Amino acid sequence: METITREGLIRQLKEKGLKITPQRIAIIEALVENRLLHPGTNLIHAEARKKTKNISLSTVYATLGEFSQQGLIKSLEFDRMENRYEGDLEEHINLVCRHCGKITDYHIPPSIEPKDIARRAGFLVMDARMEYYGYCRDCTMKRKDLNVARQPKKGVA
Amino acid sequence: METITREGLIRQLKEKGLKITPQRIAIIEALVENRLLHPGTNLIHAEARKKTKNISLSTVYATLGEFSQQGLIKSLEFDRMENRYEGDLEEHINLVCRHCGKITDYHIPPSIEPKDIARRAGFLVMDARMEYYGYCRDCTMKRKDLNVARQPKKGVA
DNA sequence: ATCTAAACTGGAATGATTCCGAAATGGAAA
DNA sequence: TTTCCATTTCGGAATCATTCCAGTTTAGAT
Numbered sequence: 001m002e003t004i005t006r007e008g009l010i011r012q013l014k015e016k017g018l019k020i021t022p023q024r025i026a027i028i029e030a031l032v033e034n035r036l037l038h039p040g041t042n043l044i045h046a047e048a049r050k051k052t053k054n055i056s057l058s059t060v061y062a063t064l065g066e067f068s069q070q071g072l073i074k075s076l077e078f079d080r081m082e083n084r085y086e087g088d089l090e091e092h093i094n095l096v097c098r099h100c101g102k103i104t105d106y107h108i109p110p111s112i113e114p115k116d117i118a119r120r121a122g123f124l125v126m127d128a129r130m131e132y133y134g135y136c137r138d139c140t141m142k143r144k145d146l147n148v149a150r151q152p153k154k155g156v157a
Numbered sequence: 158m159e160t161i162t163r164e165g166l167i168r169q170l171k172e173k174g175l176k177i178t179p180q181r182i183a184i185i186e187a188l189v190e191n192r193l194l195h196p197g198t199n200l201i202h203a204e205a206r207k208k209t210k211n212i213s214l215s216t217v218y219a220t221l222g223e224f225s226q227q228g229l230i231k232s233l234e235f236d237r238m239e240n241r242y243e244g245d246l247e248e249h250i251n252l253v254c255r256h257c258g259k260i261t262d263y264h265i266p267p268s269i270e271p272k273d274i275a276r277r278a279g280f281l282v283m284d285a286r287m288e289y290y291g292y293c294r295d296c297t298m299k300r301k302d303l304n305v306a307r308q309p310k311k312g313v314a
Numbered sequence: 315a316t317c318t319a320a321a322c323t324g325g326a327a328t329g330a331t332t333c334c335g336a337a338a339t340g341g342a343a344a
Numbered sequence: 345t346t347t348c349c350a351t352t353t354c355g356g357a358a359t360c361a362t363t364c365c366a367g368t369t370t371a372g373a374t
Contacts (some may be wrong), residue, residue, distance in 0.1 A: 019340050019351060041330080056354050061331065063352090079234030080362080082330070125289045132282045176320060176371050198361080213323050218362065220321090237331080239361070315374105322369065331359080338353070344346085 004073065004087030006032050012072055026051035027063050031073065031087065038094070038103040040082035076103070076129075095132055106132075161230065161244030163189050169229055183208040184220050188230065188244065195251070195260040197239035233260070233286075252289055263289075 009028045013020060030047035031039065039047075045060045064085055068075040076084040076094060081101070086094075088105055095104040166185045170177055187204035188196065196204075202217045221242055225232040233241040233251060241260060243251075250263040 021340070021352065023353070054354090058332085058355070059353055065332095066352095077236030079236055079240060080330090083236060129286070129289070132286070178321065178371070180322070211323090215324070215363085216322055222363095223321095237361090317374085318370105318372100320369105320371080323365105323367085325365090327364070328362080329360105333358070334354105334356090336354085338351105339349100340351080341348105343348085 002088075002090075004032055004035055009067075009072055012070075016070055018066070018070070022052045023048070023055050023059050024063055026055060027060060027067075031067075031085065035087045038076065038084040038086045040084050042082060044085070093132060159245075159247075161189055161192060166224075166229055169227075173227055175223070175227070179209045180205070180212050180216050181220055183212060184217060184224075188224075188242065192244045195233065195241040195243045197241050199239060201242070250289060 006028055009032070010020060010025070013024065018024075026048040027044055029051060030044045034043060034047060037043065041057070041060055041064060044064065045055065045057055048055045048060065064073070064075070067073045068085065071089070073085050073087055074089055076086060078084070084103060086103075086105070090107065093106040095106050097103070163185055166189070167177060167182070170181065175181075183205040184201060186208060187201045191200060191204060194200065198214070198217055198221060201221065202212065202214055205212045205217065221230070221232070224230045225242065228246070230242050230244055231246055233243060235241070238258070243260075243262070245262055247264065252261040252263050254260070
């Protein structure tokens, strides 16, 4: 499963006994079409609305939560920033631009396996999160104001 | 700066022109004394209260934010879970137990430097976050219920 | 002792997310 | 194809860690 596809996700839903609804189809299509963006709930909501009118935000939250709990996608949870979702389930580092919020996948060489060492230390690794925060190439170019900007989330005015 | 100390933090405050207040002293002491726990805002607030009566929660938030912005400590930001603070500023992986919330530092071998490769890819790395989620040794022992539990944060009932 | 920018305070506001009860519906069985 | 019910959807209220605000206090320099 290198990259998510519409049909692949639908097949997985069936395999897991989950129902195929118009809302889920729309959300799946939105996920696949925007997979490079590591889309957040609101983008998915907006895109899915274009396909089927009136998908409630609650449904998007519930569906994305269900999908990631089922392992179809992976949720990247942030503080004070909208959670994001990705289809690439292989272990990699997400490069998060603090300026524009863009997230880029960075696949590490397979030789590096600190996880195994962690396992040996008695820690049962269930999930990995490795991220670097900084500025992507585009923002580094035009980075005049070093003032860090973050998308508000928990409660910034 | 391997580990934070009361005097070291106070000295850094002075160097940076920040004022030494009873509240900050109390917060510093709470941070140092509980550094192994990667304490959250509420623990710091509770501990600081024991040293100087009536430190407002707002002050604790502001102070911990100021300290981490100044680089005295590092904030570990979570979704739906209280943010945590650590004094170990060296690059390491935080082993976060999904069950009890305990956080353990895991220092990786210095040979591993995917960050340099990321830099070469045009990404300006300002900060790193590498975490594994799973179960610590203690919880693995008595782990009968695999139902993942998380400390509520953003809005769980 | 004076003065001012910085720090503190408590309470209100924020906003992404979750919860709730009720209504709709997918899809298996009849 | 009809029935049926567990699953899904819905909208609005609730949640709660965090931030904001406007007024008060204070550290520390002069």
